[in-house]
Amino acid sequence: MICLHGYWRSSAAYRVRIALNLKGVGYRQVTHDLRTGAQRQNGYAMLNPQRLVPALETDHGVLTQSLAILEWLEEAHPQPALLPTSPRDRATVRAMADLVACDIHPLNNLRVLSALRGELGANEAQVSGWIAHWIAEGFGALETLVERHGGRHAFGDAPTFADCCIVPQVYSAERFEVDLAPFPRIRSVAQAARALTAVAAAHPDRQPDADPA
The missing domain is CATH 1.20.1050.10 (Glutathione S-transferase Yfyf (Class Pi); Chain A, domain 2)
Incomplete structure (x- = not known):
């Protein structure tokens, strides 16, 4: 299953949760408390060298940056579409x-x-x-x-x-x-x-x- 690394109050992770839910894509979550600097731990840095959330673990590798993740979701799971046609x-x-x-x-x-x-x-x-x-x-x-x-x-x-x-x-x-x-x-x-x-x-x-x- 897809794994979303995020934090509950992160606006960027919130965007990705919305898109995943709208497309009906199942996922589990791993939290990194930004208030304590958990995203800067070495283990997470191996997934996301920028040490920010979100990061999305997929069968095809790890994706970072929320808008890039939205673009991937649109291509990998085109329905329902989150972009118009023209x-x-x-x-x-x-x-x-x-x-x-x-x-x-x-x-x-x-x-x-x-x-x-x-x-x-x-x-x-x-x-x-x-x-x-x-x-x-x-x-x-x-x-x-x-x-x-x-x-x-x-x-x-x-x-x-x-x-x-x-x-x-x-x-x-x-x-x-x-x-x-x-x-x-x-x-x-x-x-x-x-x-x-x-x-x-x-x-x-x-x-x-x-x-x-």
């Missing part, structure tokens, strides 16, 4: 996913926030301001794209890579108490995606390694 539409969905995965999330991940607090001496108010600024900056552009291309979901009426990325980023925004009122379309498509059984099952709180409520 090249232009596929590029649009990838752009929406990249906006989250490449431009918003990396600025707010744990190692960046730890550097802000430690190396740069930022206090919690400054860290919270940093988080809110970059989420709002990215969501401002993403809101326009969802208005142009969205239906029930971020692109049209079926879930795509874009939803796989938006749902975890909305979760992160809510966790850090970022005001999402200016982004009604993003909130709407996130709510629609969360209503799907496959997406609900991927929620961090429902993972075996989640902190007790």
Whole structure:
């Protein structure tokens, strides 16, 4: 069986869980608690030299980077499709996913926030301001794209890579108490995606390694 190395609160691992669930691909999970630096242990570094989550162990080798894993899933398990059919539409969905995965999330991940607090001496108010600024900056552009291309979901009426990325980023925004009122379309498509059984099952709180409520 496929093995997903992740962490319950990792946005990148959350994306992969959503995609695996939407495609009905079975998997087991191995957790690496990012708060304790478990991902930096030598055993895991042999799987993923970058020492980040997620990593996906398959019969054909280990895959890393969440968007690359999504692309592999789309090719290895093409149904149900998480990309539209036309090249232009596929590029649009990838752009929406990249906006989250490449431009918003990396600025707010744990190692960046730890550097802000430690190396740069930022206090919690400054860290919270940093988080809110970059989420709002990215969501401002993403809101326009969802208005142009969205239906029930971020692109049209079926879930795509874009939803796989938006749902975890909305979760992160809510966790850090970022005001999402200016982004009604993003909130709407996130709510629609969360209503799907496959997406609900991927929620961090429902993972075996989640902190007790």
